[in-house]
Amino acid sequence: xxxxxxxxxxxxxxxxxxxxxxxxxxxxxxxxxxxxxxxxxxxxxxxxxxxxxxxxxxxxxxxxxxxxxxxxxxxxxxxxxxxxxxxxxxxxxxxxxxxxxxxxxxxxxxxxxxxxxxxxxxxxxxxxxxxxxxxxxxxxxxxxxxxxxxxxxxxxxxxxxxxxxxxxxxxxxxxxxxxxxxxxxxxxxxxxxxxxxxxxxxxxxxxxxxxxxxxxxxxxxxxxxxxxxxxxxxxxxxxxxxxxxxxxxxxxxxxxxxxxxxxxxxxxxxxxxxxxxxxxxxxxxxxxxx
Amino acid sequence: xxxxxxxxxxxxxxxxxxxxxxxxxxxxxxxxxxxxxxxxxxxxxxxxxxxxxxxxxxxxxxxxxxxxxxxxxxxxxxxxxxxxxxxxxxxxxxxxxxxxxxxxxxxxxxxxxxxxxxxxxxxxxxxxxxxxxxxxxxxxxxxxxxxxxxxxxxxxxxxxxxxxxxxxxxxxxxxxxxxxxxxxxxxxxxxxxxxxxxxxxxxxxxxxxxxxxxxxxxxxxxxxxxxxxxxxxxxxxxxxxxxxxxxxxxxxxxxxxxxxxxxxxxxxxxxxxxxxxxxxxxxxxxxxxx
Numbered sequence: 040x041x042x043x044x045x046x047x048x049x050x051x052x053x054x055x056x057x058x059x060x061x062x063x064x065x066x067x068x069x070x071x072x073x074x075x076x077x078x079x080x081x082x083x084x085x086x087x088x089x090x091x092x093x094x095x096x097x098x099x100x101x102x103x104x105x106x107x108x109x110x111x112x113x114x115x116x117x118x119x120x121x122x123x124x125x126x127x128x129x130x131x132x133x134x135x136x137x138x139x140x141x142x143x144x145x146x147x148x149x150x151x152x153x154x155x156x157x158x159x160x161x162x163x164x165x166x167x168x169x170x171x172x173x174x175x176x177x178x179x180x181x182x183x184x185x186x187x188x189x190x191x192x193x194x195x196x197x198x199x200x201x202x203x204x205x206x207x208x209x210x211x212x213x214x215x216x217x218x219x220x221x222x223x224x225x226x227x228x229x230x231x232x233x234x235x236x237x238x239x240x241x242x243x244x245x246x247x248x249x250x251x252x253x254x255x256x257x258x259x260x261x262x263x264x265x266x267x268x269x270x271x272x273x274x275x276x277x278x279x280x281x282x283x284x285x286x287x288x289x290x291x292x293x294x295x296x297x298x299x300x301x302x303x304x305x306x307x308x309x310x311x312x313x314x315x316x317x318x319x320x321x322x323x324x325x326x327x328x329x
Numbered sequence: 330x331x332x333x334x335x336x337x338x339x340x341x342x343x344x345x346x347x348x349x350x351x352x353x354x355x356x357x358x359x360x361x362x363x364x365x366x367x368x369x370x371x372x373x374x375x376x377x378x379x380x381x382x383x384x385x386x387x388x389x390x391x392x393x394x395x396x397x398x399x400x401x402x403x404x405x406x407x408x409x410x411x412x413x414x415x416x417x418x419x420x421x422x423x424x425x426x427x428x429x430x431x432x433x434x435x436x437x438x439x440x441x442x443x444x445x446x447x448x449x450x451x452x453x454x455x456x457x458x459x460x461x462x463x464x465x466x467x468x469x470x471x472x473x474x475x476x477x478x479x480x481x482x483x484x485x486x487x488x489x490x491x492x493x494x495x496x497x498x499x500x501x502x503x504x505x506x507x508x509x510x511x512x513x514x515x516x517x518x519x520x521x522x523x524x525x526x527x528x529x530x531x532x533x534x535x536x537x538x539x540x541x542x543x544x545x546x547x548x549x550x551x552x553x554x555x556x557x558x559x560x561x562x563x564x565x566x567x568x569x570x571x572x573x574x575x576x577x578x579x580x581x582x583x584x585x586x587x588x589x590x591x592x593x594x595x596x597x598x599x600x601x602x603x604x605x606x607x608x609x610x611x612x613x614x615x616x617x618x619x
Contacts, residue, residue, distance in 0.1 A: 046492060174494055201432055
């Protein structure tokens, strides 16, 4: 595996590989099994796998955790190499933003709710840096985890709208054995917070089960169910709980959608965690607990 | 020359040419010698030349001339073929915008003045469609005429900021023998308007000459000179006259810039014409008329 720090060097290195398929895994580093599952999928489908590690300042708000976001290149490089990454692109901020950036890529509507509402400017930062990375790497396929379901929806919308010559491959959320979704931010959790944080996945799984059983008559009921379950944990400070259409992420209110997402963001102390579940492919069971 | 109407077909056709250099000339059609000079330059520098003809609704305001913009594909195809275009990409509006577009590329600051001020939303329409076309054609080089100097500045800013793997090649404005800058919109001018429209190039040439001779002490003096000269023509209805830094397009007021542009937009009846001159590489002569 080669570690590369400049755009020019990466483009030169990738030239001979352009005959084959280039797969791309963009990350902010501090790798966990979620990231590595994306590499694994890319290895299966592509000839060359490029991973980027770049903590992108543009997608952090002024009061967010840019400075304390965890970084460990040495550990990341070892994990990436073991997973089979061919090129690890690790540019500096000045390499990615050599001059004042005046251009931004904006996606409307899909960015309005959930993390788009809680983190103003976040998705413009994401779509802008992903555009830059796509132009630098020029992959045929790019891999994103479904823990960031809104990010996947936003990037798929952007790729369609702007005719990017790249296929977005959404991959399943990877979880600890007890159900906690893997996140680089999990390291911040105290043991007590870590324990209570399990309510995210638990409440979402319960909601899906009840939805499959036909226990809910509309989207807002699902939201209320999950909200109440999370509120049983005293350390949980809810940022949002929403049930929306997927991937357009429009509110449903007292309707049901064909394909829905229940998405949550919850603070435990200073640490903000997100998780979600897709409600699609409804089963045939009836509700046993109503 | 092949005329191609779908994204998929164009991508398939271009695949075998990607080993060589692909040059791209985006146009809105109704071709004149200005467009053909771009093709000529592209032929010199590239193995394959792609021209697009697409009257992009996104860059026209609600009260602008989208519907009356002149179109003549048969004539354009003959001219393009004679000039040596290899692929003429002529998509429909629904091919370029198959679904509601939620994504836009925005460039700040460089878009604030001149046509950016007169035509709100115009440059977001331009940068968005150029992004789409670059993603469809994937050229190494793209050719733009300097008559649209702000467009060149905006696109160069976008390409730098977003790391597009393409080189922008600005090409000189092509003029009629009497100095009128070629434009598809010139066909709308009455003989009298056509005659008076010569004041654009005349006043700009005079301004450059006087600037070379050191007759002006700051940018606003240049603006005033050109404005007064244009106002001698009764049919000329000035939209703007400005002298700005180039390519950042910032006002200079009572200063001079190292590199400046004097840019004008003037209506003759319903027809809006633009023209400009760059003030750089100052000569050594002194003013003889002061």
